[in-house]
Amino acid sequence: MKITTGVIVVIASMIFFYLRMAILRGKKKRYEREYALKRRKVNGRSKGAALPAAQPGSPPFGVNSWFLVAVGVIIMIAGMIMYNNMTMFGIKIITDPELLKYTEFWYIPVALGVIILAFCMKIDKPRLDDD
Secondary structure, X not given: OOOOHHHHHHHHHHHHHHHHHHHHHHXXXXXXHHHHHHHHHOOOOOOOOOOOOOOOOXXXXXXXXXXXXXXXXXXXXXXXXXXXXXXXXXXXXXXXXXXXXXXXXXXXXXXXXXXXXXXXXXXXXXXXXXX
C-alpha cells in the first residue's frame, strides 16, 4: 500500500478520533473521582459505602445524536465508494467522466465522517443521590 496524501489525512482523522475517546475516558474517570469524594462528605453514610456501579455490559460511551452517526457512516461509505472508482459490488454506480474526476478526493468524505463520529460520542456524568 502506497502512503499518499489521502491515507495520511485518514490516519490523522483516526488519530483525532482515538484522542477524543481517550479524553472522554479521562473526563469520565475524573467525574467518578469527584463523585466519590462528594459521596464521602455526605453525613450519615459510612466511608466504605459502595459506589453505584454501571449496569454490567453497558458501553462506556453514549451517543449525542443517532442522526449524526448515520450521516457520518453514510459519508464514510460514500468516500469508500469513491476510493473504488464509484464501483460497489462490481457494479459501476457513476459512469460520467466529469464526476469520476472527483474520485481522487476520496479521503475528504472518509475523514469528515470519522470526525463527525468523534463528536457524536459523549459520556454521562455520575448523578448524586439528591439530584
